[in-house]
Amino acid sequence: MDTLASARTPLHPLHDRLGAKFVAFAGYDMPVHYPSGVLAEHLHTRTSASLFDVSHMGQVRLRGPGAIPALERLVPGDIAGLLVGQMRYTQFTNEQGGILDDLMVTRGKDHLDLVVNAGTKRSDLEHLRDRLPGNIDIDYLEDRALLAVQGPAAMSVIARQLPVLANMAFMTAAEAKLYGIACSVTRSGYTGEDGYEISVRSASAIELAEALLTEPEIRPAGLGARDSLRLEAGLCLYGHDIDITTTPVEAGLLWSIGKRRRIDGGFPGADIIKRQIAEGSPRRRVGILPEGRAPAREHTEIREDGKTIGIVTSGGYGPSLGRPIAMGYVATGSAFAGAPLDLIVRETPRPARVVPLPFIPTRYFRV
């Protein structure tokens, strides 16, 4: 079937054995769902726990003197404020304040670990090589897999291996042995649920995944469920909800820019972003609830009183809500909860309204 060579993650043979249906995603042949289907995988994640293969994401380690201030020159996040073992969400911005990628940064004892998107990891590496001083080592950890265990049962599963991991705070990291395998664990995820992301050497990835799948709470879930889960959780998907044409302010990501960075700037596009913080931006990302049952997909035109005021950037069906949901950008004047909109689906205006994000309450583990 393959006409183009697709990359495969270390878990590909396991997905195959589990009966996955595959889809091309960011150059990878990835499981979109298993025989149980997207709906069942989504709902199982919300009620128990699921195992996701996210090894297509890029894992990059920065090491060297001044790595923290050097990275801060590329992102608006407060990296200097991280304690060892803490992680933070931020973005690579460009001079126009647009977003080149969004990423997670974890501070290790003598290094920073980044997790970047699969589709942008090559350009991110070039960006880092161009912009970081030469004395900072940029190590693309190509021989590592990344597994996500997400859902309310994730904590008890992981705690059976190592009880202390139950008490990790959301957005912190630890080194651990799970099933006898050395892992780097963070308490984080992309589903709105409590959960862990586990970085492991590729050679041990299948062994770890198989061990996790023997746990009665855990079933495999694919990219389809990952997408519907993150949409319900109001989380951005790079290349869809955020890209080089959207600023963190427009995208509603101001929470990820620390106070010191807002004042001092010192990252690409700081002037534009600081001005938008002070004066507002012309458009804003919002949650959108169609009133009928027709999903409104990405690129759906948004109108108010017959006038185009925006566009849907992610849209589909929210299995936990049993109805269609969407996110998109609207003119700031309409970016308030309850604002009435029309979504133009198959040339027919369909009523919808702006709602606060997330669509479901998030259940991150706070200490």
Added chain:
Amino acid sequence: MTELHYAESHEWVRLEGEIATVGISVFAQEQLGDVVYVELPAVGATVTKGNNIAVVESVKAASEIYAPVSGTVVEVNAAIVDNPGLINEQPLSEGWFFKIKISALPEVETLLDEAAYTALVGGTH
């Protein structure tokens, strides 16, 4: 069971006189995954073979359903609007979409029989 005919666009047709009952194939619903929304044509609508007249949406994507024959829509299946999962569970029976009173019976000859359709979708049925 009455023999099924198929369009290359993955609709099935069951003929009873000049009435064609139309649904989507087992293969088509497997490709779609969990169906969550259906939009059906209006009863009384005149439809032309090959034109898109209905929409079926899974969690991930929307797909169009084409008229496998020309004619007039005489009945639609409200049950799949209320419970789109029927299309996955019973695609060849309870998950039917609509019935068309055929205006040009010879068009039926252009449809595929079961064996030809199975070959088209690579023998996976």
